[in-house]
Amino acid sequence: MKIVRTTYLSLGSNLGNKLQNLQGAIDEINQDIGHVTKVSSVYKTKSWGFEGEDFYNICLEVSSSLSPEKMIQAVINIENKLGRIRDAGPSYINRIIDIDILLFDDEIIFYNDLKVPHPAMLQRKFVLVPLTEIAPNVMHPITKKTILICLQQCQDSQHIEKIAHQLIRPISLVEKYNYIAIEGNIGSGKTSLAKRIGDDYNAKLVLERFADNPFLPKFYKDEDRYAFPLEMSFLADRYHQLTDGLSQFDLFKNFIVSDYYIFKSLIFAQVTLPKEEYSLYRKMFDIMYKEISKPDVYVFLYQNTERLIENIKRRGRDYEQNIQADYLDKIHKGYISFIKSKEELNTLILDVSELDFVNNEADYRKILKDILAFEPSSD
Template structure:
């Protein structure tokens, strides 16, 4: 789709998680009609014209085929969705998000709802400084001066500090900062399906557990006490070999790796299925292997209640799984939750799927992506939050 207009916008926030607000609002500008291209550094400055917390401010450019009026409607909707409250008398107040259109290409317009170029942009260094990051030579169509000259002439002497926050123009660009994402869950939780969806949409190397060929699995579901130890040892050997092979090197043509299992699941399942003496032996072998494997940047656990899990297992129709009991699934869930609690140093994201259907409902899928997005931003900027 041809996007004819390069539009420059300013964005700011002084309520809540300011950087997260700004980053998520910028992502919302990526639509079928618009693409965010350049983003500036992020600057911090005091509130001007009223008493309030300090702002974070930035500027960014958008290629769009939306008219200025349609773009205004879009950013107003974004502000409303973020919960911005406007004062009834037009005075300045604190805000979760503030979006303003500065330029729409070289157009000049003055309507009831919109004046372009923005009439007060030349009075604010918190607008001109980030704008100079991305458009230093862009000429103001009426003043006939570029951004650098406007900044030099600006009389705003308020304090402006460049922060270490780094904005991304799209979620895909943000996700490319990952190296390794692990998606875990109980039997039937949907971890493999979600892993495949994320890998396809964000160009990630797909690391899938190969378990269907294990000869002990059908036998285990028939006689757990007899086949538990050979099953778990077989799984551990296979997982360790596969996991180290698949995660030892990156694919240069992929942005990151995403896996539908984490090697620690071996210990979780073994603790449920093995006798005490067997488990202690198993644990010694496991600990030796676990030290050597790659750990994920973010560990995601997809939680579903037992009743929903049993429904999913029944739907996918694997004969050897139909004898799985609610008690067994409960133990597995508790094992995963205990693992998460006992590893506070690990960056973990727990997502409750009981009321979600991310396969058929795009909004539910977006909810999951938004959750990963927020967690990743938190990880990348943990020193600043």
């Protein structure tokens, strides 16, 4: 599990549409650095150390799993993305956006050009006033005084004015969802995605225990003989795991992420079982399904068959190496038929055939953005 730390950032802008610049920075920080938990009011001040347009300044509280080294690089990337131009001239110049790391938990950091706490923060009212608004009782790790006391003792006489406009704090997956189910065909990457989201957002993970099923290797060698015991054992295990996992919510976790949903049992049974056995299986399934909680969003990862086969071979499970394309196609058709028949299930279909959300950060962030932007039905 990644360690999540609280960091405080100072943002300023004095070029172009300053409010838009600040809002854009907030959104990028929420996406690339961590969950923005607090946003201060906007404060206007005269430019500091040079003649220029007035600055709009804010402070943010952010929960992030990034290290200081990765955080400073993410800050620079965001500034560049929003159009900040860097040169070797004077340090105080007009800026579309300026982002400073003020505090990183209670740590004292000297890393190349990164110094935390920010060396000049105690001399700047345009930093201390918005920071006091959102973190008055946070302790400065060097002075051992609260931010409120630091403001009261600040010698800066610069006038600072709060403006009426309030910027928008983006919501996160933690706030929007209580339960996310991630599904997909064999080799689609559902477990990898569930684990990464769970790690990044401190979620309770409910992962399928397929490796413990003694019938699975036997099924791939003799489908006709072992299909029914395999599907029944999976159904029983999934039922117990989901009912236990969803009912016993962990107070120390933010929400729940699973790499399957109970309907997976029905989809695979439709493909593997003959008509008579499926009829019996369906009766058992219907009894169990009534007691399973519905996810807030059901994410289906679509991978084309060629990519699925590549992924299956790459992960190297012996009992999967003989899976044929036509079997994967049948599973896919079963999922699509199920999704079309269950309009009440809040389904988000994501085509990830050209994405590598395990190794490519941008691809992973795109998926998170799509999940966050999804609007579930209110029914």
